[in-house]
Amino acid sequence: MVREPASRSAETENNQLHLEGAVSRKMRRAMKSLSILLAACALLAGCESNPITGRSQLMIVPESLAVSESATAYAQMMGQLGQKKQIEVDTARARKVRDITDRLVAQAIKLRPDSAGWKWEVQVINDPKTVNAFCMAGGKMAIYTGMWDKLNASDDEIAMVMGHEISHALAGHTQERMSVAITSQVVAQAAAIAISSSESTRGLAMTGTQLAAVYAVQMPNSRTSESEADAIGLQIAARAGYDPAAAVTLWEKMGKLGGSPPEFLSTHPSPENRAARLKELGAKVQPHYVEARANPAAVKRYVNLK
């Protein structure tokens, strides 16, 4: 009477253990196949072939998210700079930059038709000491007045810088860098440090994805991305009617600048090598420039349209 329940209980326990063992083995097997499946999905979903260059890129962050988070981060940055009266509104220089970027955007859309749906915007940031410019995912652009004050950049040279920056966005480099920042703890920490020490973003409350969006346009790109942006940028600028030779003079001027290098100079230890390559690329797109000068297209408004 006493033993029976005990043995029944032992039996139940045994069965339970057996069952648990089977379940956990099943679970482990299921988890293993799930993780293999997830890894395969991540590889499939994460690596995309670039629509312009064909290169395979890590794209964990979908472009729609890169675009929306960049827009939010950009609005925060411009809002803060606006409060500090650092955004040039309707100056001759701001109008000129709009005209240049309108021409470039028209060519960008020809190269990547879906970018016609982007809310293209450009702002001139009054910061005479900073020689820099950027274009975030989705076409949110800015240029610092140091480009004129420190570099005395011509319209053609401004077009080269903006063409280069627009190309990073078109070729998904911003999205690619956001993906790397989000998946890598080390990069994420570097992003947070870089951004908290940056003049234009100090004191802003941003989410991780928004930080990654800013990081993507502030930190140096890989040499592969730089080469892609040089080639695409020169093509866009030449087709928009800007002299490809300006790419060379621009990089020569920037090569002589001291201090911390801007994004478009940072991964290039030798400005002379880049100038030589830009000369070569410029010769290839020269016919487009000649054609655009002979038949100038009417300027259509693309930027800052709400």
Ligand SMILES: [Zn+2]
């Ligand atoms: Zn670049």
